Amino acid sequence: xxxxxKASNHKVQDLAAFKEALIEYNDRILRLVRDGTVAxxxxxxxxxxxxxxxFILEQVYDRTVAPKVELLAKYENGTDNVYGELLHPFISSxxxxxxxxxxxxxxxxxxxxxxxxxLQAALEIGCESWGCEMMENACNLxxxxxxxxxxxxLLWGVAPGKVRLERGDFRKNTRIHEALKRxxxxxxxxxxxxxxxxxxxxxMFLDLKSGCKIISLKSFVHDHKSASHNINDVGSTILExxxxxxxxxxxxxxxxxxxxxxxxxx
Numbered sequence: 076x077x078x079x080x081k082a083s084n085h086k087v088q089d090l091a092a093f094k095e096a097l098i099e100y101n102d103r104i105l106r107l108v109r110d111g112t113v114a115x116x117x118x119x120x121x122x123x124x125x126x127x128x129x130f131i132l133e134q135v136y137d138r139t140v141a142p143k144v145e146l147l148a149k150y151e152n153g154t155d156n157v158y159g160e161l162l163h164p165f166i167s168s169x170x171x172x173x174x175x176x177x178x179x180x181x182x183x184x185x186x187x188x189x190x191x192x193x194l195q196a197a198l199e200i201g202c203e204s205w206g207c208e209m210m211e212n213a214c215n216l217x218x219x220x221x222x223x224x225x226x227x228x229l230l231w232g233v234a235p236g237k238v239r240l241e242r243g244d245f246r247k248n249t250r251i252h253e254a255l256k257r258x259x260x261x262x263x264x265x266x267x268x269x270x271x272x273x274x275x276x277x278x279m280f281l282d283l284k285s286g287c288k289i290i291s292l293k294s295f296v297h298d299h300k301s302a303s304h305n306i307n308d309v310g311s312t313i314l315e316x317x318x319x320x321x322x323x324x325x326x327x328x329x330x331x332x333x334x335x336x337x338x339x340x341x
Contacts, residue, residue: 161264176200182204185251186264296308
């Protein structure tokens with residue numbers, strides 16, 4: 076690698092030295108493939124390198140969403156339709172480090188926007204990954220991302236988990252309801268959801284299997300930190316809630332840190 080870099084230095088470019096180093100590099104790589112070293116190293120890996128995951132996802136985003144990002148600014152503040160992204164490090168810290176998701180599990184993102192987290196879960200975990208979004212502009216960009224994502228994974232020789240992106244209100248989507256019954260981890264970026272929508276979600280959670288984890292920016296249990304919950308609060312009867320914090324630069328709408336919840340279906 077040093078020889079390649081030295082030969083391609085813009086001040087003293089040496090085409091002959093570059094070709095010689097490149098031929099030797101390729102020869103060594105092929106020998107590692109033939110003797111099984113590459114295969115053994117791949118078998119020992121439990122996950123893709125995090126910087127490689129970010130590299131692929133950023134390639135996809137930059138070629139599809141970034142040129143049209145102004146379309147997402149048309150969301151109406153003060154309603155359920157407010158757009159915000161949970162960034163790659165945040166998702167990795169939750170799904171890989173804290174929840175230790177595996178490729179045989181099912182992930183569902185309710186309100187999946189342009190599909191960033193759905194694609195990241197499929198790529199980084201290799202799991203079956205679902206998303207549902209109702210805003211048309213975000214859905215169109217999500218479909219463009221999924222197409223580019225498939226091409227990029229093929230280019231880099233990576234086999235991600237199955238991706239399913241649904242359009243419409245997740246409260247009324249039968250395929251999403253069926254996926255929720257099998258889900259191991261659910262993400263709901265409910266930072267700006269109305270209380271009515273959060274209550275509707277809790278009723279949907281009645282169908283979740285025991286042990287399913289729900290990641291949210293706000294708790295679905297009213298005053299869950301208090302010693303006693305209202306017996307009429309459905310959330311408190313079906314969910315155990317843990318509070319966590321995230322550091323700076325983990326979400327798109329602010330550079331400050333904040334809090335999130337992981338609820339477990341009883």
